[in-house]
Amino acid sequence: MSTTSHLRKNHKKITLQKLAITSVIIGFLCAFLAVSLKHLTEHYEYILLHKATANRFLFLIFPIFGLSVIYFLRYYLFKKKENKGIKEIFESTGSRTKKLPVYKIPSHFFNGLLTVVFGGSTGIEVSTVVASAAIGSVAQQKENVFKRHKTELICAGIAAGITALFSSPIAGILFAFEVISKKVNRTFAVTTGLAVAIAYAFILILDEKPLFEVHITAWHLHAFPYFLLLGLLAGVNSVYLTRSVIYIKNRFAKIGNHSTKIIIGSIIISASLLVFPQLYGEGYHAMKILFVNSGSAVVTTSFLFTMIGILFLKPIITSITLASGGDGGVFAPSMFIGAFLGLLMATVLNTFFDAGVIPLNFMIIGMAAMLSASIHAPFTALFLICGLINDYTLFFPILIVCLVSKTTAKFIYPYTVYSYQPKPVN
Structure with missing residues (x-):
């Protein structure tokens, strides 16, 4: 040598x-x-x-x-x-x-x-x-x-x-x-x-505990078509989240005075929290309550108003938080939306179609599907959600649904909030 x-x-x-x-x-x-x-x-x-x-x-x-x-x-x-x-x-x-x-x-x-x-x-x-x-x-x-x-x-x-x-x-x-x-x-x-x-x-x-302590018993093959539908819906919702962040950030960027941004953003955030306190912060507190009560959820006017209102407002409030100077991203909002979307879908299926699905499973899979679609990273979402609950029972359905949601989102809109680049002004 x-x-x-x-x-x-x-x-x-x-x-x-x-x-x-x-x-x-x-x-x-x-x-x-x-x-x-x-x-x-x-x-x-x-x-x-x-x-x-x-x-x-x-x-x-x-x-x-x-x-x-x-x-x-x-x-x-x-x-x-x-x-x-x-x-x-x-x-x-x-x-x-x-x-x-x-x-x-x-x-x-x-x-x-x-x-x-x-x-x-x-x-x-x-x-x-x-x-x-x-x-x-x-x-x-x-x-x-x-x-x-x-x-x-x-x-x-x-x-x-x-x-x-x-x-x-x-x-x-x-x-x-x-x-x-x-x-x-x-x-x-x-x-x-x-x-x-x-x-x-x-x-x-440090003996850190999983963020969500849930017990997944099993999943049934007859629910698989519904899982795929959840993946499609998560893909569509993730695009709504992405477009909301991009649009609202662009609108707020045109406001020259930062104090005005803070005042406008705070008023909208505060008004939303007064109606839906579940939107406060990360929303993990609301998700933990949903996990505990998911099996007893029934379709009522109040239930539909809350679920649909939260699914509609969460992307907007997240976007306004970021646009008015807050720090963060779409990880927690994606999982939050996915959990609420999964519970809403499972409850509607059980109430009106006698589907016999397990709401908790739909919440977990919805979280992974939304995260996968929002960041275009299905395998990250798969292992991240399984790690969050310290349970791999739903590994296979989560994998498939994550791929479906990401493909759906990318087909509708090819960008994430991370990859989007505004067009240069001529």
């Missing part, structure tokens, strides 16, 4: 070792960030929601307060720059010069937390993803030998964050691949694999 070949081999070996050590650190930091944000959000959202439920006047106060504090932090602490969500990651991985600066870590952490706990109708998932990606990006900037591996280290951070948030290492890896990287090489496998392993070990040590 020549001296040059030997040096190259040693250089690659040393680089891989450094990447491995860095990935371990990234995995720990991202897991710590994700778990901290999750527990802080759950704790304060629970407190503030209950206070607002007891004193409904607070539904008028919380949204404008939360959005105002976010604007204050952005203006005085975070370089007066708005958070763009996952598009920031695409801009970074698609450019040699653009980076995710270190301030993006606290920016997304605190803005995501404040958005949700004060009633903004979105979730912390995208805030976690971008903050975790920023950790990977900052690590990449520390070593010259990592210049070629920016995407891999960003993906390592994202995968670790998703793993810790949803207790699903496979979902973390698949999201990094399906949505961000779209390619796998040896460096991706090493960095992402190590980061995810550390993140998963971290949540095992």
Whole structure:
């Protein structure tokens, strides 16, 4: 072996070792960030929601307060720059010069937390993803030998964050691949694999419980055609969500005064919360109640008004939350819509067609189908939802329905909120 070949081999070996050590650190930091944000959000959202439920006047106060504090932090602490969500990651991985600066870590952490706990109708998932990606990006900037591996280290951070948030290492890896990287090489496998392993070990040590504690008994073959119909409906609803976010963001972008954005957004959010408190924050509190009571749901005027109203308003309120300065994305809203859509469909089938389907199954499958269609990532949605409930009984129907919903959504509208690029103005 020549001296040059030997040096190259040693250089690659040393680089891989450094990447491995860095990935371990990234995995720990991202897991710590994700778990901290999750527990802080759950704790304060629970407190503030209950206070607002007891004193409904607070539904008028919380949204404008939360959005105002976010604007204050952005203006005085975070370089007066708005958070763009996952598009920031695409801009970074698609450019040699653009980076995710270190301030993006606290920016997304605190803005995501404040958005949700004060009633903004979105979730912390995208805030976690971008903050975790920023950790990977900052690590990449520390070593010259990592210049070629920016995407891999960003993906390592994202995968670790998703793993810790949803207790699903496979979902973390698949999201990094399906949505961000779209390619796998040896460096991706090493960095992402190590980061995810550390993140998963971290949540095992902490004994993190599944977000939703449900018990799936079985699913029946006679329900399969209804599952496919649910996939089609989820695909259509996901397009409604995507188009709502794009349209409302574009409309709000034309408002020059940020105070006006906050006031308009807060008024609409507050009015919606007064009618449908289920729209508060991530909505996981409402979903947990639905899981418990799904078997006893019956079609009444009140039931239909609530379900249809929520399915219609959730995409609009999510879009307004984001357009008026809130931080977050479509992860939690997609799962929320999917759960309500699944329950509505199952209840109607049982009431009017004597279908004998299990509403809980439709809620779980609806969550996965909506998420798959909204982010065009069926395998991520499959393992993420199974990880959320820590049950793989519905693995096969979820897989098929996720593929159906994604195909339907992509056929109707080829973009997600992440991939859409506005046409340049001539």
